[in-house]
Amino acid sequence: xxxxxxxxxxxxxxxECEAEEKGKCHHNDDHDNDVTELPGELESSEIDxxxxxxxxxxxxxxxxxxxxRIVDADTIEVNVNEDMVDVRLLLVDCPETVHPKGLTxxxxxxxxxxxxxxLTGKQVQLEYDGPKWDHYGRILAYMWVDGKLFNxxxxxxxxxxxxxxxxxxxxxxxxxxxxxxxxxxxxxxxWGIVGSEGGVDYQGQMDLFxxxxxxxxx
Numbered sequence: 001x002x003x004x005x006x007x008x009x010x011x012x013x014x015x016e017c018e019a020e021e022k023g024k025c026h027h028n029d030d031h032d033n034d035v036t037e038l039p040g041e042l043e044s045s046e047i048d049x050x051x052x053x054x055x056x057x058x059x060x061x062x063x064x065x066x067x068x069r070i071v072d073a074d075t076i077e078v079n080v081n082e083d084m085v086d087v088r089l090l091l092v093d094c095p096e097t098v099h100p101k102g103l104t105x106x107x108x109x110x111x112x113x114x115x116x117x118x119l120t121g122k123q124v125q126l127e128y129d130g131p132k133w134d135h136y137g138r139i140l141a142y143m144w145v146d147g148k149l150f151n152x153x154x155x156x157x158x159x160x161x162x163x164x165x166x167x168x169x170x171x172x173x174x175x176x177x178x179x180x181x182x183x184x185x186x187x188x189x190x191w192g193i194v195g196s197e198g199g200v201d202y203q204g205q206m207d208l209f210x211x212x213x214x215x216x217x218x
Contacts, residue, residue, distance in 0.1 A: 062125040062144070072098055073111035073159055076119060076143065080126065088138040090129060091176055092151050093163035095190060107190050111159035118153065119145060130167040142172060155179035158189020 065080035065087070073094035076087045095105035097112050125144040134140055143150040149172065154160035156179045165173070184191045 062127050065124050065126055067119045067122050067124055070112060070115045070119060072096065073108075073115040073154060075138065076115070078124065078126070080139075086136075086138040087126060087141050087143060088134055088136075089151050089154070090140050090142050091162055091164060091170060091173065092154055092160040094154060094160045106193055107159060110189070111154065114154070114157060114159055115150075118150065119143075122146070124150075129171050149175075152176055152179045156183055156188075158183040158186075158191050161190065 063080050065078035067076060068079055068084065069077040071077055071086060074089045074092055076089070078085060078087055094111045095108035097104050097108040122145050126139065126141040127144060128139075128141055130140070132140060151160075151172070152175060155162070155176055160180075162173075162176055162180050183189060
């Protein structure tokens with residue numbers, strides 16, 4: 001009887017060991033499945049990273065600046081990278097309030113007031129397009145404020161006309177030309193100055209002050 005009992009006990013023990021080993025293998029398989037999901041998660045984060053870098057790269061040609069003073073509607077003093085510089089807005093020319101000949105052009109005061117209202121104390125972005133400096137040592141740039149192109153805003157209000165098209169093609173020329181056309185049609189600002197109403201036309205005013213037809217001083 002004892003040998004038979006021993007054999008039965010041995011068989012039972014062996015079966016239990018086999019079952020335990022199978023359980024371990026099944027448990028390890030579950031863990032293996034968990035691990036294989038991790039590369040997929042890493043791939044997702046890696047896909048997001050390049051697009052984020054690309055967005056930053058697209059804005060890398062823009063400088064962040066703080067507006068310090070409005071010299072004129074088209075000339076803005078800013079603090080950029082801890083340097084105080086004047087920014088001359090690209091492709092626009094506004095009526096003067098600080099004209100070299102001491103003359104104030106019609107709508108010059110209104111244009112400057114508009115610039116002060118929109119820009120004073122604001123953080124802006126400067127975007128370059130062609131040569132960065134003019135021969136007066138001013139930065140040449142488009143100016144973005146609150147997500148809007150300030151050069152365009154001046155043209156839309158009739159406080160500027162397109163000028164200084166020296167190094168075409170320009171990135172926003174067509175956009176700015178359309179803004180100017182809208183102001184002309186609506187006779188806004190400078191485009192409402194006509195001789196029949198007792199004033200002088202805008203080009204006549206420019207000629208009177210010695211300003212060339214491309215907007216530059218003669």
